[in-house]
Amino acid sequence: MPEAIDRYLKKYGFKAFSPKAVLFDMDGVLYDSMPNHSIAWQKSMEKFGIKMTAHDAYATEGARGIDTIRTMVRQQQGRIISEEESQRMYDEKSRIFHEMKEAPVMPGIKELMSQIAAQGIGIGVVTGSGQRPLINRLLKDFGNYLDVEHITTAYDVSRGKPAPDPYLSGLKKFGGLNPWEAIVVENAPLGVEAGVAARIFTIAVNTGPLPDECLLDKGADLLFPNMQNLSDSWKSIVL
Template identity: 55%
Template sequence: MIQQNFKLKAVLFDMDGVLFDSMPYHANSWHKVMHAHGLNLSREEAYLHEGRTGSGTINLICQRQLGRDATPEEIKSIYKEKSREFNTYPEATRMPGAWELLQKVKAAGLLPMVVTGSGQASLLDRLEENFPGMFRRELMVTAFDVKHGKPDPEPYLMALQKGGLNADEAIVIENAPLGIQAAVAAGIFTIAVNTGPLDDQVLLDAGADALFPSMQALCDGWEELINNKKGHTH
């Protein structure tokens, strides 16, 4: 059980690759659409950019390959095509262990929140359907809310602000290096779950405080993790 004097009040969840097993679809969509525009973005590299806003990813690839920023028209066109391609895939399923972990979070009296770089309306709309009663829309932070996507700390700082939280009252669950960097920069204890093809070391190098091989493994080890965290909280 969480002790009353324990500071933890909220758990901030990334969405893609943490709540939904959607990253393979995102990676394929980015690769296919970028290739159609003569731009090179491999599926694996898409995981490295996960958490960045769509416009940020497009801009970065244009700068690298063309030596210039993407035009507003290019960003709008490419992201629209990417979204259309993403929506041709089957509905992404809940990540195994995510629902069970959320039930533990709720049972402990903690506030679950979503902090995502995604602006993919189809997934955002399905949060309530797949995780009923877990997330409050007004407390979500999405691509529509921020000027600077991950790895900038703004999304997580905004989540703290929306939730009325201090950094030491939250834990972040992330699967992407940019998301981990953002959470660490916001001063929040950050758990990495390696649900993609990246090497564990990439996530640790990004600054993760703890690493689990899957959401199910995190769910299974949740009580022990929280008790250890409690011992280290001043």
């Protein structure tokens, strides 16, 4: 792991790697929720004449939902729709998602958070979602490690992932940390791209069906097969 950190520091010309916060994506990282999201995306978009595959759902994960919809409408129907129309379509996706069985907490994540908290490192969440029920669940499940002031949602930024804005916002919520003072944990290509664009040390965890190359090609500094494996390896990353 020290080699990956050395490469990161050399890449940006930073002098030290001194993590004071870990910024987690939510879906596919904290919760095994992407299968539900994939189904909800496909069912909801079909109602509006938009074809969205499971691969599309995973490949666009992490972006603001309204941005994904506007892009797909433009590509498939040749229309430019307003944020308001896109929001109405996204509300239907959210309705279907919330009618589904609640997704389980990802194995290994609470153990990992416990280690991070014991090191005196802060924990934040940076998600492309924004529904209040999801935020409430985050606080219920991870309230020992997380508070609402350190949750960044789609409504905190005008540009979602893969732009760096969500993770830059996450840094600000910890008092304005520098990039070398944080770690991003992501499972989605767009999320990895956002973390890298923010110049934060970015760990990819491939909890979905996409090939590892989809994450590595976006610049992930480290790659793990699941959250439990990351938890087991944590002390070799942050001593």
